Amino acid sequence: MSYIAMNRFQVRHGFEESFETMWAKRESRLKEMDGFREFRLLKGPDGDGFRHYISHAIWDSHKAFEAWTKSQQFRDAHKGAGQSQTRDALMGAPVFEGYETVLHEA
Secondary structure (H helix, E strand, O other): OOEEEEEEEEEEOOOHHHHHHHHHHOOOOHHHOOOEEEEEEEEEEEOOOEEEEEEEEEEOOHHHHHHHHOOHHHHHHOOOOOOHHHHHHEOOOOEEEEEEOOOOOO
């Protein structure tokens, strides 16, 4: 059916706007990949000193997602990850979660 790849972020209070801007201005390259369907950056509730965010990508399959992670497009899109601006904004490393769709209603 489909595969959903998510990264959970804890963004320090005061860095929300710069975090969102970084995502909006990034070189995504997702649309170049076969099997890519949709991307969303989700803003969640406040935590203790941080705001929850999730990057949420929908792929045709786990195989299509894996191809993305091994591609030059992936390397190009993530070349700025871990820079000081990102480290200052995050409470820790993002946490990845991947899910295969077993039921879908539209």
